[in-house]
Amino acid sequence: MGQLLPADGRELRVTEARRRFFEEGACPDGELPNEVLRSWLRCRDAGVDYLANGRGDPEGRSELAEARERSELLLNNASGVMEHVYEQIRASGSMVILADDRGVILHSLGDPEFVGRAQRIALQPGASWSEGARGTNAVGTTLIEAAPVEIIGAEHFLDRNGFLTCSAAPVFSPEGTIAGVLDISGDSRNPQRHTLGLVRLAAQMLEKRLFEIQYAREILVAIHSRPECIGGLQEGLLAVTQDGRVVGANGIARALLRQLPVCPEGIGFSNVFRVSFGVFMDRCARDPHALQALEPRAGERLFSRLRAAGPLLGMSRAGTRDDEAGAAARVQSARGARPCDRRTGEITxxxxxxxxxxxxxxxxxxxxxxxxxxxxxxxxxxxxxxxxxxxxxxxxxxxxxxxxxxxxxxxxxxxxxxxxxxxxxxxxxxxxxxxxxxxxxxxxxxxxxxxxxxxxxxxxxxxxxxxxxxxxxxxxxxxxxxxxxxxxxxxxxxxMLRDAVKAGTFREDLYYRVNGLTITVPPLRERSDIRSIVAKILETELAESPRAGQVRISEQVLEFIERYPWPGNVRQLQNVIRVAAALLDDDEAEILPVHLPEELFGADPMDDAESGRPQAAAAPQPAAEAPAEPSAQARSLGEIELEVIAAVMREVSGNVSAAARRLGISRNTLYRKIGRMH
CATH class of the missing domain: 3.40.50.300 (P-loop containing nucleotide triphosphate hydrolases)
Structure with missing residues (x-):
């Protein structure tokens, strides 16, 4: 019972402050948290009606989809953090909310009973909770204050929202701008003492993840004035290029380095610290897990540790000094590069x-x-x-x-x-x-x-x-x-999983859980590197053959491959090259059109033209018919042979396999003989 008295006292104090503010126009200095009073004044100046129903209609599906697309990186990485937070507050009559930098709610998780109450005031995805739209509230006020904010009960500007208690923290992008807001909202009659601390920690987790993603190609260095903070959420992070330019710093790092100015082209590592980047990397290469002391040129001594080495390739960018390039190479060597092996699938x-x-x-x-x-x-x-x-x-x-x-x-x-x-x-x-x-x-x-x-x-x-x-x-x-x-x-x-979510065949919560980062592998017909793909497939197919490195593909076949639509994509191309290589005789070293599987020539070119796909190469055609009454002396045995082949090919409608069976020869031999007919 004693725990309720402070809450009751606060409620009475806020109720009196509301009466003086809204009925008498007085400014209740000292009776409200400073951020709440500043927000009330902003809302009054902006003409927000505190008696408005506060409902409003959430944006339509297309507008919500656009908002989610604008903040795709934030949304994808926040979903796991939100689930973790929700597990901590489950069954407390609360919900976890993610809003974008405009105050539009992107995603929410919550206890069903409270979610139903929240929807009556449009506390749901698609609704804007900026101060201009909803008055004083944790999401909108956090966006303006750029700091964590807690709004309890009657501190909300709109009367209708007085049943809420909301705690929110801004999520800063790697550049230091606000990317969005994380919020925990619940019933004001059941405030949780540590909610604001929980949402601040969640925002820090998300900020760290966003920073690591943006600078994953760079070298990440953790710094702090206290060694025990290295490895925790309170560590500062620097993103450093291989040639020793600091191109990124999170908010903690900027504070530790007295608001380090970071520009897109970066600032030299040795301009920030009293040691060259090459020397620092040498120390890290000797013991990557050890803490290293760093002396900033401005500020107190810091402790540091190499957090991630990025995709160091052991080669420097333009302008890299020898000692720095060598250090990068040694770190890469310590990590161990994995060679490509396409046969086993162990590739990078x-x-x-x-x-x-x-x-x-x-x-x-x-x-x-x-x-x-x-x-x-x-x-x-x-x-x-x-x-x-x-x-x-x-x-x-x-x-x-x-x-x-x-x-x-x-x-x-x-x-x-x-x-x-x-x-x-x-x-x-x-x-x-x-x-x-x-x-x-x-x-x-x-x-x-x-x-x-x-x-x-x-x-x-x-x-x-x-x-x-x-x-x-x-x-x-x-x-x-x-x-x-x-x-x-x-x-x-x-x-398209988004369409499946709309159709109800795929769970929306699972979609956001598996969709951390979405990438699309383009179809073969749209790729500009087909010749390189062909070369790699051929190399893999013949890797264990005595003919490895000796077989080539003719220009005519390569041109066909570039024109063909490949409905089966790379898998189909791989099968075609495998068959073509198998059809080569021992004395052949070049893949020609006659070695391609006959099913490739079954498509009607007119169908391809009407469908907008590249036309397939024409099928090998038999030679023109011989004159009706040729002179026997004028014809060699080879010509007679070709005439017979042409006649059989006409009888079987160009089916090479059927023709080979009827002639009693192998299909390889028939392919070679057809090739001489052109």
Whole structure:
């Protein structure tokens, strides 16, 4: 009961302040928190009606979609943080809210009963909670104050919102601007003492994640004046290029370095600290986990540690001094580079770079989140190489030595997918093995779980998967004990999951959980690097052959490959080259049109033209018919042979296999003879 008195006293004080402010026009100095009084004054000056119903209509679906697209990076990375926060306040009659830099609510999670009350005042996705739209409230006031704010009960400007207690903190972008707001809202009759602290910590977690993503290609250095703060949320972070330019600093780092001015071109490391970047990296290379002392040119001594070395390639940019380039190379050597092996799938993202701009963008974005706890969603048509991309992502990160476990959600019957994913204990169901089975999720512990065609996963399984991703624990079918799992999640789909969410076939909460970063692998027909792809496929196919490096592809075939629409994408191209290489005789070293599978020539060129696809190369045609009554002396045996082949080809409508069977020769031999007819 004693705990209620301070709250009651505060409520009476705020009620009296409202009466004086709204009825008498007095300024209740000292009776309200300073940020609340400033907000009330702003709202009155702006003409906000404190008696307004405060309802308003949320933006339509298209406007909400546009707002979410504007803040895609923020939204994708906030979803996991929000789920973590919600687990801490579950069943407290509250909700967690993410708003953008304009105050538009992007996403929310909450207890159903309170969510229903909140919707009556439009506290829901799509609604604007800026001060101009809703008066004093935690989201809108935080955007203006640029600092954490708590608004309790009658401190809200609108009478209608007086039942709320809201705690919000700004989320700053790596550049130092406000990217959005995290908020926890609940019933004012049940305020939680530590809510503001919880939301501040959540905002710091999100800020750190955004910083690490933006500067994932750079070297990250953690700094603080107290060594125990290194590795925690209070550490400062610097982003440094390989040639020693500081190009990024989070708010804590800027404060520690007395508002360090960071410009896009960066500032020299040695202009900030009394040591060259090369010397610093040398120390880190000797012991990457040790704390290093750094003497700033302005301010007190700091402790530091190399947090992430980025994709150091052991080579310097223009202007890099020898000692700095050498230090970078030694750090890379310590990390260990993994060679490409396309036959086993142990390849890295760098191995997939073949010159196509769209693919390179996808590779660069994926590389930025390698090693971070951020799910990757790979989109693209069937056959474009989504699983290969996922493998490259796995082998490019710190989990490369762990398992890569793949599951195609569309290829497994719905009755089996649950046991495949989660495993089961012995005797869990009829037909179960006595010793039980470990599921794919548990198999991926310490490595990467790849869920192909996740858009085809049954809704019931989606709910269970979401729980696993939230709790990082899996319970086998028939089991009682939760088993902790540590996995990196990569999903792939040829569907548009946003459309599936709208259609109700894919859970919205799971969509935001798996959609940490979305990349799209372009279809083969739209890529500009087809010749490079062909060269790599041929190299892989002949890697173990004595003819490795001796076979080439004719210009005519390469031109055909560039024109063909490839409905099966890279998978189809790989099969074509594999067949063509197999059709080569021992004395042949060049793949010609006669070595291409005959099914490639079955498409009607007019169909291709009408569909807008590149036309396929014309099928090999038999030679023109010989004169009706040729002179026997004028014809050689070779000419007679070709005439017979032409006649048989006409009889079987150009079917090479049927013609070869009728002539009693191999298809390879027939291909060679047809080639001489042109």
């Amino acid at each position: 993202l760098d191995c997939l770079a073949t010159g196509d701009p769209r693919l390179q963008l996808a590779l660069d974005r994926a590389a930025r989140i390698s090693g971070k706890d951020i799910p990757l969603l790979v989109q693209g048509e069937s056959g474009v190489g989504k699983e290969l991309f996922a493998r490259a992502f796995h082998f490019s990160g710190p989990r490369a030595e762990g398992p890569f476990v793949a599951l195609n959600c569309a290829a497994i019957p719905e009755s089996l997918i649950e046991s495949e994913l989660f495993g089961y204990v012995g005797g869990a169901f009829t037909g179960a093995r006595r010793e039980g089975a470990i599921g794919r999720i548990q198999q991926a512990h310490g490595g990467t779980l790849f869920l192909d065609e996740i858009g085809d996963m049954p809704l019931g399984m989606q709910a269970r998967l979401l729980r696993v991703l939230q709790e990082r624990c899996v319970t086998p079918i028939g089991g009682q004990r939760q088993i902790p799992v540590d996995i990196s999640l990569v999903c792939a789909t040829h569907r």
